[in-house]
Amino acid sequence: xxxxxRHPERSMLDRTQLDDVLDAAAVGTLATVVDGMPWAxxxxxxxxxxxxxxxxxxxxxxxxxxAAGAPAALCVAxxxxxxxxxxxxxxxxxxxxxxxxxxxxxxxxxxxxxxxDALSDALIPGRSAEVRGHTGKELAATxxxxxxxxAGGWTVKVRNAPPSAPGADEGAWAGVVPLRAVPGTPVxxxxxxxxxxxxxxxxxxxxxxxxxxxxxx
Amino acid sequence: xxxxxRHPERSMLDRTQLDDVLDAAAVGTLATVVDGMPWAxxxxxxxxxxxxxxxxxxxxxxxxxxAAGAPAALCVAxxxxxxxxxxxxxxxxxxxxxxxxxxxxxxxxxxxxxxxDALSDALIPGRSAEVRGHTGKELAATxxxxxxxxAGGWTVKVRNAPPSAPGADEGAWAGVVPLRAVPGTPVxxxxxxxxxxxxxxxxxxxxxxxxxxxxxx
Numbered sequence: 001x002x003x004x005x006r007h008p009e010r011s012m013l014d015r016t017q018l019d020d021v022l023d024a025a026a027v028g029t030l031a032t033v034v035d036g037m038p039w040a041x042x043x044x045x046x047x048x049x050x051x052x053x054x055x056x057x058x059x060x061x062x063x064x065x066x067a068a069g070a071p072a073a074l075c076v077a078x079x080x081x082x083x084x085x086x087x088x089x090x091x092x093x094x095x096x097x098x099x100x101x102x103x104x105x106x107x108x109x110x111x112x113x114x115x116x117d118a119l120s121d122a123l124i125p126g127r128s129a130e131v132r133g134h135t136g137k138e139l140a141a142t143x144x145x146x147x148x149x150x151a152g153g154w155t156v157k158v159r160n161a162p163p164s165a166p167g168a169d170e171g172a173w174a175g176v177v178p179l180r181a182v183p184g185t186p187v188x189x190x191x192x193x194x195x196x197x198x199x200x201x202x203x204x205x206x207x208x209x210x211x212x213x214x215x216x217x
Numbered sequence: 218x219x220x221x222x223r224h225p226e227r228s229m230l231d232r233t234q235l236d237d238v239l240d241a242a243a244v245g246t247l248a249t250v251v252d253g254m255p256w257a258x259x260x261x262x263x264x265x266x267x268x269x270x271x272x273x274x275x276x277x278x279x280x281x282x283x284a285a286g287a288p289a290a291l292c293v294a295x296x297x298x299x300x301x302x303x304x305x306x307x308x309x310x311x312x313x314x315x316x317x318x319x320x321x322x323x324x325x326x327x328x329x330x331x332x333x334d335a336l337s338d339a340l341i342p343g344r345s346a347e348v349r350g351h352t353g354k355e356l357a358a359t360x361x362x363x364x365x366x367x368a369g370g371w372t373v374k375v376r377n378a379p380p381s382a383p384g385a386d387e388g389a390w391a392g393v394v395p396l397r398a399v400p401g402t403p404v405x406x407x408x409x410x411x412x413x414x415x416x417x418x419x420x421x422x423x424x425x426x427x428x429x430x431x432x433x434x
Binding site for chain 2: 026027029031032033036037038039040041042044071072073074075076077079082084086087088089091093095097099101116117120123124127128131132134135138141142162163166169170171172173174175176177178179180181182183184185186187188189190191192193196197198199202205206
């Protein structure tokens with residue numbers, strides 16, 4: 001993550017690798033320019049084919065401004081390990097990251113319903129089939145935006161390796177402390193009868209078989 | 218994370234809360250404006266008092282351009298749970314996030330050594346005391362930059378709650394799937410004798426007592 005642009009071998013050109021990184025995470029930082037100044041917020045997202053889907057409230061002024069054709073960059077990063085060398089200089093991190101650059105578009109209400117289902121299913125696979133559909137009121141309250149993935153409009157970088165080389169102190173320990181995000185036991189809301197069965201999608205999510213946003217070790 | 222700006226109760230004004238969020242993570246997205254376009258990269262960072270410390274290679278052109286007094290925003294986000302409601306509309310996420318806005322400054326070589334120690338110790342607490350100091354050559358190759366934390370220049374948002382309210386289907390399960398990042402067993406580099414003792418800082422990191430970047434459940 002340090003010394004970015006200095007390690008061309010960490011940059012990848014394969015679209016499949018971009019998709020793998022994007023699909024493994026659930027939260028990214030959307031950056032744009034507002035009145036000449038950088039503007040950045042964390043957002044849930046999902047890749048659907050060649051588009052990244054984002055959403056917010058139609059009442060969110062900043063997002064609406066951003067959505068009006070603004071140039072944007074979505075940055076996604078997962079920290080997969082701490083790389084420990086025998087010097088601080090060679091201490092590093094294992095990570096997967098992607099930046100997608102493009103111009104945002106606003107989806108129509110008709111497009112929104114399917115895109116929002118896909119966004120939910122990226123977070124909780126299978127969930128959209130377990131619940132009722134979106135109401136007109138809900139769709140009217142939701143701003144669904146898309147960032148297209150176009151050739152030349154993205155960068156993906158991955159580091160997954162031990163420290164770069166033994167340092168001067170060859171007898172010293174060096175290596176990697178892996179990091180992994182894991183789901184815990186589902187916690188029912190206070191009003192939920194504890195005997196209520198946990199939905200299949202939530203059980204799968206909690207078992208870590210399909211958690212978006214995390215290293216799938 | 219959705220409907221940002223629409224939930225003022227999720228915005229906090231207490232600097233202590235900002236520090237808590239910043240200190241719990243290790244990677245953020247640095248966003249700025251280059252030639253009128255948004256520019257964003259993931260970076261390791263550490264808060265040291267009223268400054269956020271970042272670093273890169275002096276050879277990294279983009280970072281150097283950014284560092285020259287450019288307005289910047291650092292965005293940090295941790296996904297702490299998936300909030301499951303009985304409708305997709307009320308599905309949400311528990312998270313901690315912060316955005317710090319300001320102008321970057323480049324540290325002198327003298328300031329850099331201490332700042333880089335602090336950056337390492339934020340990632341691997343106690344590590345700087347276990348290894349040799351920085352060499353002049355290393356300091357010359359490293360661009361250390363700071364983003365000041367100033368009043369009015371930051372936003373912190375936290376959601377840590379069940380779904381907002383029971384939906385129409387009161388018998389349906391609703392709740393939260395907590396997410397937590399955990400360190401694994403340290404993996405020695407291929408050239409390291411397996412009998413080499415693991416440094417104290419690395420053992421502590423692997424035991425999860427002081428892992429930066431993660432929910433400390």
